[in-house]
Amino acid sequence: MNTARGLEGVVAATSSISSIIDDKLTYVGYDIDDLAENALFEEVVFLLWHRRLPKKQELEDFKKLLAENAPIPKELIDHLKSYPNQKVHPMAALRTAVSFLGLFDDEADVFTKEANYNKAVRLQAKIPTIVAAFSRIRKGLEPVEPRKDLNFAANFLYMLNGEEPDQVAVEAFNKALVLHADHELNASTFTARVCVATLSDVYSGVTSAISALKGPLHGGANEQVMKMLMEIGSVENVEPYIRKKLANKEKIMGFGHRVYRNGDPRAKHLKKMSEKLTKLTGEPKWYDISTKIESIVTAEKNIPPNVDFYSASVYHSLGIEHDLFTPIFAISRMSGWLAHILEQYENNRLIRPRAEYVGPGKQTYVKLEDRG
Numbered sequence: 001m002n003t004a005r006g007l008e009g010v011v012a013a014t015s016s017i018s019s020i021i022d023d024k025l026t027y028v029g030y031d032i033d034d035l036a037e038n039a040l041f042e043e044v045v046f047l048l049w050h051r052r053l054p055k056k057q058e059l060e061d062f063k064k065l066l067a068e069n070a071p072i073p074k075e076l077i078d079h080l081k082s083y084p085n086q087k088v089h090p091m092a093a094l095r096t097a098v099s100f101l102g103l104f105d106d107e108a109d110v111f112t113k114e115a116n117y118n119k120a121v122r123l124q125a126k127i128p129t130i131v132a133a134f135s136r137i138r139k140g141l142e143p144v145e146p147r148k149d150l151n152f153a154a155n156f157l158y159m160l161n162g163e164e165p166d167q168v169a170v171e172a173f174n175k176a177l178v179l180h181a182d183h184e185l186n187a188s189t190f191t192a193r194v195c196v197a198t199l200s201d202v203y204s205g206v207t208s209a210i211s212a213l214k215g216p217l218h219g220g221a222n223e224q225v226m227k228m229l230m231e232i233g234s235v236e237n238v239e240p241y242i243r244k245k246l247a248n249k250e251k252i253m254g255f256g257h258r259v260y261r262n263g264d265p266r267a268k269h270l271k272k273m274s275e276k277l278t279k280l281t282g283e284p285k286w287y288d289i290s291t292k293i294e295s296i297v298t299a300e301k302n303i304p305p306n307v308d309f310y311s312a313s314v315y316h317s318l319g320i321e322h323d324l325f326t327p328i329f330a331i332s333r334m335s336g337w338l339a340h341i342l343e344q345y346e347n348n349r350l351i352r353p354r355a356e357y358v359g360p361g362k363q364t365y366v367k368l369e370d371r372g
Protein backbone atom coordinates (compact mmCIF):
# COMPACT_ATOMS: atom_id res chain seq x y z
CA MET A 1 0.00 0.00 0.00
CA ASN A 2 1.12 3.56 -0.70
CA THR A 3 0.98 5.77 2.37
CA ALA A 4 1.52 9.52 2.35
CA ARG A 5 2.03 10.74 5.93
CA GLY A 6 -0.58 13.39 6.63
CA LEU A 7 -1.86 12.79 3.07
CA GLU A 8 0.96 15.03 1.79
CA GLY A 9 0.70 15.55 -1.95
CA VAL A 10 -2.44 13.41 -2.27
CA VAL A 11 -5.07 14.90 -4.58
CA ALA A 12 -8.32 13.98 -2.82
CA ALA A 13 -10.94 15.97 -4.77
CA THR A 14 -11.57 18.09 -7.80
CA SER A 15 -12.76 21.60 -7.12
CA SER A 16 -13.49 24.79 -9.04
CA ILE A 17 -13.30 27.10 -6.02
CA SER A 18 -9.66 27.96 -5.33
CA SER A 19 -6.27 26.77 -6.48
CA ILE A 20 -2.66 26.86 -5.37
CA ILE A 21 -0.33 26.39 -8.31
CA ASP A 22 3.38 27.26 -8.16
CA ASP A 23 2.81 29.11 -4.87
CA LYS A 24 0.11 31.29 -6.49
CA LEU A 25 -3.33 31.41 -4.89
CA THR A 26 -6.42 32.12 -6.94
CA TYR A 27 -10.14 32.15 -6.09
CA VAL A 28 -12.07 30.95 -9.17
CA GLY A 29 -9.12 32.06 -11.31
CA TYR A 30 -8.78 35.54 -9.75
CA ASP A 31 -5.36 36.25 -8.25
CA ILE A 32 -5.45 36.75 -4.50
CA ASP A 33 -3.33 39.91 -4.90
CA ASP A 34 -6.01 41.56 -7.06
CA LEU A 35 -8.80 40.48 -4.74
CA ALA A 36 -6.94 41.63 -1.61
CA GLU A 37 -6.38 45.08 -3.12
CA ASN A 38 -9.83 45.58 -4.61
CA ALA A 39 -12.59 43.31 -3.41
CA LEU A 40 -15.21 43.62 -0.74
CA PHE A 41 -15.53 40.46 1.36
CA GLU A 42 -19.19 40.03 0.32
CA GLU A 43 -18.04 40.11 -3.32
CA VAL A 44 -15.59 37.28 -2.60
CA VAL A 45 -18.26 35.20 -0.86
CA PHE A 46 -20.48 35.61 -3.92
CA LEU A 47 -17.54 34.65 -6.15
CA LEU A 48 -16.82 31.49 -4.15
CA TRP A 49 -20.47 30.41 -4.11
CA HIS A 50 -21.43 31.36 -7.68
CA ARG A 51 -18.01 31.00 -9.40
CA ARG A 52 -18.33 34.47 -10.91
CA LEU A 53 -18.09 38.04 -9.67
CA PRO A 54 -21.44 39.71 -8.94
CA LYS A 55 -22.78 42.54 -11.05
CA LYS A 56 -23.38 45.83 -9.21
CA GLN A 57 -27.03 45.17 -8.35
CA GLU A 58 -26.33 41.53 -7.50
CA LEU A 59 -23.72 42.63 -4.99
CA GLU A 60 -26.13 45.14 -3.44
CA ASP A 61 -28.79 42.41 -3.15
CA PHE A 62 -26.28 39.95 -1.70
CA LYS A 63 -25.04 42.47 0.89
CA LYS A 64 -28.66 43.13 1.84
CA LEU A 65 -29.38 39.41 2.12
CA LEU A 66 -26.44 38.90 4.49
CA ALA A 67 -27.32 41.96 6.56
CA GLU A 68 -30.98 40.87 6.88
CA ASN A 69 -29.91 37.41 8.04
CA ALA A 70 -27.38 38.65 10.60
CA PRO A 71 -29.56 38.66 13.76
CA ILE A 72 -29.37 35.50 15.88
CA PRO A 73 -32.24 33.91 17.85
CA LYS A 74 -32.81 35.05 21.42
CA GLU A 75 -32.48 31.41 22.48
CA LEU A 76 -28.90 31.43 21.20
CA ILE A 77 -28.07 34.61 23.11
CA ASP A 78 -29.51 33.03 26.28
CA HIS A 79 -27.50 29.91 25.52
CA LEU A 80 -24.27 31.94 25.19
CA LYS A 81 -25.11 33.56 28.53
CA SER A 82 -25.29 30.11 30.13
CA TYR A 83 -21.62 29.27 29.39
CA PRO A 84 -19.08 29.51 32.22
CA ASN A 85 -17.70 32.30 30.04
CA GLN A 86 -14.41 33.23 31.62
CA LYS A 87 -13.18 29.67 31.17
CA VAL A 88 -14.58 28.88 27.72
CA HIS A 89 -12.33 29.39 24.71
CA PRO A 90 -14.23 31.37 22.03
CA MET A 91 -13.56 28.61 19.48
CA ALA A 92 -15.22 26.08 21.77
CA ALA A 93 -18.08 28.54 22.26
CA LEU A 94 -18.36 29.05 18.50
CA ARG A 95 -18.30 25.32 17.77
CA THR A 96 -21.13 24.77 20.25
CA ALA A 97 -23.11 27.85 19.23
CA VAL A 98 -23.07 27.03 15.52
CA SER A 99 -24.27 23.51 16.26
CA PHE A 100 -26.95 24.95 18.58
CA LEU A 101 -28.06 27.40 15.87
CA GLY A 102 -28.85 24.43 13.61
CA LEU A 103 -31.56 23.37 16.06
CA PHE A 104 -33.49 26.53 15.19
CA ASP A 105 -33.27 26.11 11.42
CA ASP A 106 -36.41 24.50 10.01
CA GLU A 107 -34.46 23.58 6.89
CA ALA A 108 -31.53 21.98 8.78
CA ASP A 109 -32.25 18.56 7.32
CA VAL A 110 -33.76 19.64 4.00
CA PHE A 111 -31.34 18.66 1.24
CA THR A 112 -32.56 20.60 -1.78
CA LYS A 113 -30.07 22.86 -3.54
CA GLU A 114 -32.14 25.89 -2.55
CA ALA A 115 -32.40 24.91 1.12
CA ASN A 116 -28.65 24.28 1.31
CA TYR A 117 -27.92 27.69 -0.25
CA ASN A 118 -30.33 29.38 2.18
CA LYS A 119 -28.53 27.72 5.09
CA ALA A 120 -25.20 28.91 3.71
CA VAL A 121 -26.53 32.50 3.66
CA ARG A 122 -27.81 32.19 7.23
CA LEU A 123 -24.57 30.71 8.56
CA GLN A 124 -22.34 33.27 6.83
CA ALA A 125 -24.56 36.11 7.99
CA LYS A 126 -24.83 34.98 11.60
CA ILE A 127 -21.30 33.84 12.42
CA PRO A 128 -19.96 37.37 13.11
CA THR A 129 -22.98 38.10 15.29
CA ILE A 130 -22.26 34.97 17.36
CA VAL A 131 -18.56 35.79 17.82
CA ALA A 132 -19.28 39.41 18.77
CA ALA A 133 -22.13 38.45 21.11
CA PHE A 134 -19.97 35.91 22.95
CA SER A 135 -17.17 38.43 23.33
CA ARG A 136 -19.52 40.99 24.90
CA ILE A 137 -21.44 38.55 27.07
CA ARG A 138 -18.27 37.24 28.69
CA LYS A 139 -17.38 40.82 29.61
CA GLY A 140 -20.78 41.31 31.23
CA LEU A 141 -22.08 43.46 28.35
CA GLU A 142 -25.24 43.05 26.31
CA PRO A 143 -24.79 41.97 22.66
CA VAL A 144 -25.09 44.73 20.07
CA GLU A 145 -27.71 44.19 17.35
CA PRO A 146 -26.30 44.04 13.80
CA ARG A 147 -26.98 47.03 11.53
CA LYS A 148 -28.34 46.80 8.01
CA ASP A 149 -26.51 49.88 6.73
CA LEU A 150 -22.97 48.64 7.44
CA ASN A 151 -20.96 46.26 5.31
CA PHE A 152 -19.91 42.85 6.64
CA ALA A 153 -16.49 43.94 7.97
CA ALA A 154 -17.79 47.15 9.54
CA ASN A 155 -20.77 45.41 11.09
CA PHE A 156 -18.60 42.89 12.91
CA LEU A 157 -16.33 45.58 14.39
CA TYR A 158 -19.42 47.59 15.33
CA MET A 159 -21.07 44.62 17.07
CA LEU A 160 -17.81 43.85 18.88
CA ASN A 161 -17.15 47.33 20.24
CA GLY A 162 -20.58 48.98 20.22
CA GLU A 163 -19.29 51.90 18.18
CA GLU A 164 -18.83 52.51 14.49
CA PRO A 165 -15.29 51.64 13.38
CA ASP A 166 -13.14 54.08 11.40
CA GLN A 167 -12.46 53.58 7.70
CA VAL A 168 -8.87 52.39 8.20
CA ALA A 169 -10.04 49.61 10.52
CA VAL A 170 -12.86 48.58 8.18
CA GLU A 171 -10.55 48.42 5.15
CA ALA A 172 -7.91 46.42 7.04
CA PHE A 173 -10.46 44.00 8.44
CA ASN A 174 -12.14 43.57 5.06
CA LYS A 175 -8.76 42.75 3.50
CA ALA A 176 -8.00 40.19 6.22
CA LEU A 177 -11.38 38.55 5.56
CA VAL A 178 -10.70 38.40 1.82
CA LEU A 179 -7.26 36.84 2.40
CA HIS A 180 -8.61 34.08 4.67
CA ALA A 181 -11.75 33.17 2.73
CA ASP A 182 -10.69 29.96 1.01
CA HIS A 183 -7.64 27.79 0.61
CA GLU A 184 -8.26 24.66 -1.42
CA LEU A 185 -8.23 21.43 0.63
CA ASN A 186 -6.84 22.79 3.91
CA ALA A 187 -7.51 20.63 7.00
CA SER A 188 -10.77 22.29 8.11
CA THR A 189 -12.24 22.37 4.60
CA PHE A 190 -11.30 18.75 4.05
CA THR A 191 -12.97 17.93 7.38
CA ALA A 192 -16.15 19.68 6.23
CA ARG A 193 -16.13 17.77 2.95
CA VAL A 194 -15.52 14.41 4.65
CA CYS A 195 -18.42 15.12 6.99
CA VAL A 196 -21.00 16.13 4.38
CA ALA A 197 -19.87 13.41 1.98
CA THR A 198 -21.72 11.02 4.32
CA LEU A 199 -24.77 13.16 3.37
CA SER A 200 -24.75 14.73 6.80
CA ASP A 201 -26.15 18.27 6.97
CA VAL A 202 -24.58 21.72 6.45
CA TYR A 203 -24.54 22.56 10.19
CA SER A 204 -22.68 19.32 10.93
CA GLY A 205 -20.19 20.12 8.16
CA VAL A 206 -19.33 23.58 9.45
CA THR A 207 -19.29 22.45 13.09
CA SER A 208 -16.68 19.82 12.16
CA ALA A 209 -14.72 22.43 10.22
CA ILE A 210 -14.65 24.85 13.17
CA SER A 211 -13.34 22.00 15.32
CA ALA A 212 -10.49 21.34 12.88
CA LEU A 213 -9.62 25.02 12.47
CA LYS A 214 -9.22 25.39 16.25
CA GLY A 215 -5.93 23.45 16.41
CA PRO A 216 -2.64 25.41 16.59
CA LEU A 217 -1.18 23.65 13.55
CA HIS A 218 -4.01 25.25 11.54
CA GLY A 219 -6.15 28.32 12.35
CA GLY A 220 -5.26 28.28 16.05
CA ALA A 221 -1.73 29.40 15.12
CA ASN A 222 -2.66 33.11 14.90
CA GLU A 223 -3.50 33.29 18.62
CA GLN A 224 -0.28 31.42 19.44
CA VAL A 225 1.73 33.91 17.37
CA MET A 226 0.43 36.79 19.48
CA LYS A 227 1.18 34.84 22.66
CA MET A 228 4.77 34.46 21.42
CA LEU A 229 5.06 38.17 20.53
CA MET A 230 3.83 39.09 24.04
CA GLU A 231 6.26 36.65 25.67
CA ILE A 232 9.13 38.13 23.67
CA GLY A 233 8.03 41.67 24.51
CA SER A 234 10.93 43.57 22.92
CA VAL A 235 13.13 43.44 19.82
CA GLU A 236 16.22 42.68 21.99
CA ASN A 237 14.60 39.51 23.32
CA VAL A 238 13.84 38.06 19.89
CA GLU A 239 17.25 36.56 19.20
CA PRO A 240 17.67 34.50 22.44
CA TYR A 241 13.99 33.47 22.47
CA ILE A 242 13.86 32.21 18.89
CA ARG A 243 17.31 30.61 18.92
CA LYS A 244 16.41 28.68 22.07
CA LYS A 245 13.19 27.43 20.49
CA LEU A 246 14.97 26.37 17.31
CA ALA A 247 17.72 24.65 19.31
CA ASN A 248 15.01 22.71 21.19
CA LYS A 249 13.47 21.78 17.82
CA GLU A 250 10.26 23.60 18.75
CA LYS A 251 8.03 24.94 16.00
CA ILE A 252 7.76 28.70 15.58
CA MET A 253 4.07 29.48 15.22
CA GLY A 254 3.06 31.27 12.03
CA PHE A 255 5.85 29.71 9.96
CA GLY A 256 5.79 26.86 7.48
CA HIS A 257 3.13 25.45 5.26
CA ARG A 258 2.23 22.05 3.84
CA VAL A 259 1.73 23.38 0.31
CA TYR A 260 3.75 26.60 0.01
CA ARG A 261 7.43 25.96 0.22
CA ASN A 262 8.60 29.33 -1.10
CA GLY A 263 6.23 31.57 0.80
CA ASP A 264 2.55 32.20 1.37
CA PRO A 265 1.30 34.88 -1.07
CA ARG A 266 -1.12 36.19 1.59
CA ALA A 267 1.63 36.98 4.11
CA LYS A 268 3.02 40.03 2.26
CA HIS A 269 -0.37 41.77 2.40
CA LEU A 270 -0.69 41.16 6.12
CA LYS A 271 2.90 42.26 6.67
CA LYS A 272 2.19 45.58 4.96
CA MET A 273 -0.96 46.03 7.01
CA SER A 274 0.91 45.17 10.20
CA GLU A 275 3.52 47.84 9.48
CA LYS A 276 0.88 50.47 8.84
CA LEU A 277 -1.46 49.62 11.73
CA THR A 278 1.20 49.13 14.40
CA LYS A 279 2.59 52.59 13.51
CA LEU A 280 -0.88 54.14 13.59
CA THR A 281 -1.58 52.70 17.04
CA GLY A 282 1.81 53.85 18.36
CA GLU A 283 3.00 50.27 18.92
CA PRO A 284 5.47 49.65 16.07
CA LYS A 285 7.30 47.17 18.28
CA TRP A 286 4.90 44.37 17.33
CA TYR A 287 5.89 44.79 13.70
CA ASP A 288 9.57 45.18 14.57
CA ILE A 289 9.54 42.04 16.73
CA SER A 290 7.73 40.16 13.95
CA THR A 291 10.19 41.16 11.22
CA LYS A 292 13.12 40.24 13.45
CA ILE A 293 11.60 36.79 14.06
CA GLU A 294 11.07 36.42 10.32
CA SER A 295 14.70 37.28 9.54
CA ILE A 296 16.02 34.67 12.01
CA VAL A 297 13.62 31.87 11.04
CA THR A 298 14.17 32.36 7.32
CA ALA A 299 17.97 32.60 7.74
CA GLU A 300 18.20 29.57 10.04
CA LYS A 301 15.52 27.28 8.64
CA ASN A 302 14.55 28.81 5.31
CA ILE A 303 10.91 28.59 6.40
CA PRO A 304 8.79 31.64 5.45
CA PRO A 305 5.84 33.07 7.40
CA ASN A 306 2.32 31.89 6.62
CA VAL A 307 -1.02 33.75 6.70
CA ASP A 308 -1.23 33.45 10.50
CA PHE A 309 2.02 35.25 11.31
CA TYR A 310 1.38 38.91 10.48
CA SER A 311 -2.37 38.60 10.99
CA ALA A 312 -1.64 38.43 14.73
CA SER A 313 -0.18 41.95 14.95
CA VAL A 314 -2.86 43.21 12.53
CA TYR A 315 -5.73 41.98 14.73
CA HIS A 316 -3.96 43.16 17.88
CA SER A 317 -3.66 46.63 16.34
CA LEU A 318 -7.38 46.60 15.59
CA GLY A 319 -7.92 46.18 19.34
CA ILE A 320 -9.23 42.63 19.03
CA GLU A 321 -8.84 40.25 21.98
CA HIS A 322 -6.22 37.63 21.25
CA ASP A 323 -8.43 34.60 21.73
CA LEU A 324 -10.83 35.98 19.09
CA PHE A 325 -8.18 35.75 16.36
CA THR A 326 -9.12 32.18 15.40
CA PRO A 327 -12.89 32.83 15.52
CA ILE A 328 -12.22 35.72 13.12
CA PHE A 329 -10.46 33.27 10.82
CA ALA A 330 -13.62 31.12 11.09
CA ILE A 331 -15.85 34.09 10.15
CA SER A 332 -13.95 34.42 6.90
CA ARG A 333 -13.32 30.73 6.19
CA MET A 334 -17.02 29.99 6.71
CA SER A 335 -17.40 31.25 3.13
CA GLY A 336 -14.91 28.70 1.81
CA TRP A 337 -16.29 25.84 3.90
CA LEU A 338 -19.78 26.54 2.60
CA ALA A 339 -18.60 26.77 -1.01
CA HIS A 340 -16.90 23.38 -0.62
CA ILE A 341 -19.89 21.83 1.16
CA LEU A 342 -22.22 22.92 -1.66
CA GLU A 343 -19.71 21.65 -4.24
CA GLN A 344 -19.43 18.31 -2.43
CA TYR A 345 -23.22 17.84 -2.48
CA GLU A 346 -23.26 18.59 -6.22
CA ASN A 347 -21.09 15.62 -7.10
CA ASN A 348 -20.98 13.51 -3.97
CA ARG A 349 -19.15 10.30 -3.25
CA LEU A 350 -18.36 9.02 0.25
CA ILE A 351 -14.79 9.93 1.25
CA ARG A 352 -13.22 6.87 2.79
CA PRO A 353 -9.48 6.28 2.37
CA ARG A 354 -7.60 3.24 3.64
CA ALA A 355 -5.10 2.76 6.46
CA GLU A 356 -2.06 0.54 6.19
CA TYR A 357 -2.25 -1.81 9.17
CA VAL A 358 1.03 -1.88 11.14
CA GLY A 359 -0.21 -3.56 14.36
CA PRO A 360 0.51 -7.09 15.66
CA GLY A 361 -0.05 -10.14 13.45
CA LYS A 362 -2.54 -12.90 14.14
CA GLN A 363 -3.18 -13.39 17.87
CA THR A 364 -5.11 -16.00 19.83
CA TYR A 365 -7.93 -14.77 22.04
CA VAL A 366 -7.38 -15.63 25.74
CA LYS A 367 -10.46 -15.65 27.96
CA LEU A 368 -10.50 -12.90 30.64
CA GLU A 369 -10.30 -15.41 33.53
CA ASP A 370 -7.16 -16.95 32.02
CA ARG A 371 -5.29 -13.65 31.51
CA GLY A 372 -3.96 -13.40 35.09
Ligand SMILES: CC(=O)SCCNC(=O)CCNC(=O)[C@H](O)C(C)(C)COP(=O)(O)OP(=O)(O)OC[C@H]1O[C@@H](n2cnc3c(N)ncnc32)[C@H](O)[C@@H]1OP(=O)(O)O
Binding pocket: 006, 216, 217, 218, 219, 221, 250, 251, 252, 253, 254, 255, 256, 257, 258, 259, 301, 303, 306, 307, 308
Ligand atom coordinates in the same frame (compact mmCIF):
# COMPACT_ATOMS: atom_id res chain seq x y z
C1 LIG B 1 -3.81 28.73 8.14
C2 LIG B 1 -2.85 27.66 8.36
O1 LIG B 1 -3.23 26.59 8.73
S1 LIG B 1 -1.22 27.97 8.01
C3 LIG B 1 -0.32 26.92 9.14
C4 LIG B 1 -0.50 27.39 10.55
N1 LIG B 1 0.32 26.59 11.47
C5 LIG B 1 1.44 27.06 12.02
O2 LIG B 1 1.87 28.16 11.81
C6 LIG B 1 2.11 26.12 12.98
C7 LIG B 1 3.60 26.03 12.72
N2 LIG B 1 3.87 25.33 11.46
C8 LIG B 1 3.82 23.97 11.41
O3 LIG B 1 3.59 23.27 12.40
C9 LIG B 1 4.05 23.31 10.05
O4 LIG B 1 4.85 24.11 9.24
C10 LIG B 1 2.73 22.97 9.34
C11 LIG B 1 1.83 22.15 10.25
C12 LIG B 1 2.01 24.22 8.93
C13 LIG B 1 3.05 22.18 8.08
O5 LIG B 1 3.54 20.98 8.49
P1 LIG B 1 4.18 19.86 7.56
O6 LIG B 1 3.89 20.06 6.15
O7 LIG B 1 3.78 18.56 8.16
O8 LIG B 1 5.72 20.10 7.74
P2 LIG B 1 6.61 19.41 8.81
O9 LIG B 1 6.06 19.62 10.17
O10 LIG B 1 6.85 18.00 8.38
O11 LIG B 1 7.93 20.25 8.64
C14 LIG B 1 9.00 19.97 7.75
C15 LIG B 1 10.28 20.43 8.44
O12 LIG B 1 10.21 21.84 8.68
C16 LIG B 1 10.24 22.11 10.07
N3 LIG B 1 9.24 23.10 10.37
C17 LIG B 1 8.03 23.23 9.79
N4 LIG B 1 7.37 24.26 10.32
C18 LIG B 1 8.18 24.79 11.25
C19 LIG B 1 8.04 25.87 12.13
N5 LIG B 1 6.93 26.60 12.17
N6 LIG B 1 9.06 26.14 12.96
C20 LIG B 1 10.19 25.42 12.93
N7 LIG B 1 10.37 24.38 12.12
C21 LIG B 1 9.38 24.06 11.28
C22 LIG B 1 9.88 20.80 10.76
O13 LIG B 1 10.39 20.72 12.06
C23 LIG B 1 10.48 19.80 9.81
O14 LIG B 1 11.89 19.77 10.03
P3 LIG B 1 12.69 18.39 9.95
O15 LIG B 1 12.52 17.94 8.53
O16 LIG B 1 14.05 18.79 10.34
O17 LIG B 1 12.02 17.47 10.94
Ligand SMILES: O=C([O-])CC(=O)C(=O)O
Binding pocket: 180, 182, 183, 185, 186, 187, 218, 257, 258, 259, 306, 307
Ligand atom coordinates in the same frame (compact mmCIF):
# COMPACT_ATOMS: atom_id res chain seq x y z
O1 LIG C 1 -3.99 25.30 3.37
C1 LIG C 1 -3.57 24.99 4.48
O2 LIG C 1 -3.03 23.89 4.74
C2 LIG C 1 -3.68 25.94 5.60
C3 LIG C 1 -3.93 27.33 5.18
O3 LIG C 1 -3.03 28.05 4.79
C4 LIG C 1 -5.27 27.81 5.18
O4 LIG C 1 -6.17 27.06 5.54
O5 LIG C 1 -5.49 28.99 4.81
